[in-house]
Amino acid sequence: MIAELLFAVFFGLLLLGIHRKVIARIQRRPGPPVWQEILHMLKFSFKTTWVPATASTALFCGVVLVAIGIWTAALVVVLSGGSLLVIFAIYMLHKIVEHGFGLSSGSPYGKFGGVRSVISAASEIPLFVSVAAIAIFTQSLMITDIIAYQEINGPLLITVPLAALAMYVVLLSKMPFGPFSIVESKELVSGYKTEHFGVWRAGLEVCNGLKTYVLLLTFILVFIGNLPFWLVILAMVIILITLSFVCALSPMLSPYDSVTVQTLIAGLMVAYVALLGVMS
Amino acid sequence: MNEIGGAPLFFLEFGDIVIYFTPFTLTLFILALVFTVFVLVSRPERQIDIAFGGDAYYAKEISLSELRFRRFMSIACGLACMGAMVTGDVFDFTLFVSLVGICNVGIVAAVKSRHVQNAAYQYGLVALAGTVPMFSAAAMIAATTGTLSMLELAKGMILIPVAAKALLVLGVMGEGMAPFYAAKAEMFRAPGAPYVIMCSLSSLLIFLRVAEVILLL
Numbered sequence: 001m002i003a004e005l006l007f008a009v010f011f012g013l014l015l016l017g018i019h020r021k022v023i024a025r026i027q028r029r030p031g032p033p034v035w036q037e038i039l040h041m042l043k044f045s046f047k048t049t050w051v052p053a054t055a056s057t058a059l060f061c062g063v064v065l066v067a068i069g070i071w072t073a074a075l076v077v078v079l080s081g082g083s084l085l086v087i088f089a090i091y092m093l094h095k096i097v098e099h100g101f102g103l104s105s106g107s108p109y110g111k112f113g114g115v116r117s118v119i120s121a122a123s124e125i126p127l128f129v130s131v132a133a134i135a136i137f138t139q140s141l142m143i144t145d146i147i148a149y150q151e152i153n154g155p156l157l158i159t160v161p162l163a164a165l166a167m168y169v170v171l172l173s174k175m176p177f178g179p180f181s182i183v184e185s186k187e188l189v190s191g192y193k194t195e196h197f198g199v200w201r202a203g204l205e206v207c208n209g210l211k212t213y214v215l216l217l218t219f220i221l222v223f224i225g226n227l228p229f230w231l232v233i234l235a236m237v238i239i240l241i242t243l244s245f246v247c248a249l250s251p252m253l254s255p256y257d258s259v260t261v262q263t264l265i266a267g268l269m270v271a272y273v274a275l276l277g278v279m280s
Numbered sequence: 281m282n283e284i285g286g287a288p289l290f291f292l293e294f295g296d297i298v299i300y301f302t303p304f305t306l307t308l309f310i311l312a313l314v315f316t317v318f319v320l321v322s323r324p325e326r327q328i329d330i331a332f333g334g335d336a337y338y339a340k341e342i343s344l345s346e347l348r349f350r351r352f353m354s355i356a357c358g359l360a361c362m363g364a365m366v367t368g369d370v371f372d373f374t375l376f377v378s379l380v381g382i383c384n385v386g387i388v389a390a391v392k393s394r395h396v397q398n399a400a401y402q403y404g405l406v407a408l409a410g411t412v413p414m415f416s417a418a419a420m421i422a423a424t425t426g427t428l429s430m431l432e433l434a435k436g437m438i439l440i441p442v443a444a445k446a447l448l449v450l451g452v453m454g455e456g457m458a459p460f461y462a463a464k465a466e467m468f469r470a471p472g473a474p475y476v477i478m479c480s481l482s483s484l485l486i487f488l489r490v491a492e493v494i495l496l497l
Binding site: 053055056057059060063066070073077082083086088089090092093095103104105106107108111118128 | 286311321327492
């Protein structure tokens with residue numbers, strides 16, 4: 001499991017590096033090297049670490065461990081074929097982590113980042129819609145059962161394309177430099193992570209790597225099914241590049257517009273699942 | 281669909297009231313526990329704010345009495361949350377959720393600011409109103425099925441009215457509205473990170489749990 005965890009962290013960070021590179025090339029910039037996020041993580045690991053004098057110390061430090069802990073748990077759940085509901089819960093709890101990062105420092109930039117994270121709660125609803133749609137078809141939320149269902153009936157990507165689209169929107173809302181990345185927009189310096197430096201930021205980078213890997217892997221397992229390892233990696237890169245295109249070609253929305261668009265998408269998805277429920 | 285949160289890990293019986301842990305409820309329980317410990321050991325942050333009309337800034341402080349009361353309310357909220365996460369009884373769930381709502385009102389209302397207390401008053405009204413559909417749902421389930429045990433109800437022997445499920449969700453939404461008030465401008469100007477986070481966490485946890493309960497019933 002340690003080997004899988006390390007691979008997930010480094011490959012997740014590599015995916016984030018590819019994301020930055022693709023965005024840069026679309027925007028006709030050279031962009032950083034693809035391993036830049038890995039270098040960031042290593043660099044921050046050895047930089048001077050401090051806790052701001054105004055911070056709530058225990059929360060400031062503890063929330064980093066919680067962030068790594070919840071995504072490690074998510075990885076274990078995905079690899080062991082556990083319940084999709086646990087992944088849903090962890091995804092939602094990541095919002096509390098962002099909130100905790102932002103509020104614990106005392107910095108107004110962090111605080112605004114944390115508050116923006118709370119007000120964009122509508123971004124979680126499409127994930128719940130995906131979960132509900134899957135439950136209607138597979139009658140189970142265990143990832144092993146969902147994979148088994150797809151081996152008999154074909155990928156859920158074809159059966160419930162709108163549920164896959166909902167999950168794709170969820171992935172998009174968590175990608176950096178995307179239209180919904182209001183929690184870390186430039187007018188807030190780095191948003192909720194502004195004051196976390198040194199080893200705390202390295203921990204946050206580890207969390208980001210794990211989160212990217214887990215969400216993409218979940219998408220593949222739940223909507224495409226069990227693939228050979230090299231195909232999973234290839235599928236991850238392809239999905240990521242499509243996300244990078246969306247991020248590169250769409251401006252970051254204002255907080256108000258971001259919440260409005262997410263709420264509209266959530267409303268449409270809820271109506272879709274209600275329709276599926278009535279039809280079944 | 282009986283194992284939507286994963287296979288049950290163990291049961292703890294108190295007479296006919298059963299507490300059960302699945303990977304899902306255990307994850308939520310541990311998170312509530314961890315953040316309750318943070319509330320116990322943390323001092324609030326000193327929020328930086330600017331002095332209008334100049335380039336000066338200052339750090340806000342929380343008085344000891346306010347800190348004690350908000351900490352007490354946050355710990356009570358954490359304990360209620362832990363109960364709501366693992367209970368296997370619909371009525372106990374509604375009780376714990378209403379306690380979460382009361383504690384959230386307390387966390388917000390303790391701030392000595394007219395604007396924040398106004399937000400707390402509004403939230404209090406919503407939370408109070410939320411208890412009516414929530415307890416109505418529990419009453420309807422008891423009246424139609426003769427039991428409030430989630431494990432019994434999950435067997436699917438008796439159909440539970442959709443209206444009861446809808447009322448339960450509506451009630452939890454009322455109780456879990458705290459973050460929307462906590463995110464208001466008046467509130468996030470008030471320092472006290474671990475306590476405000478407890479509002480958000482508890483609301484999120486009860487939303488997650490009610491999703492499991494509805495899928496289970």
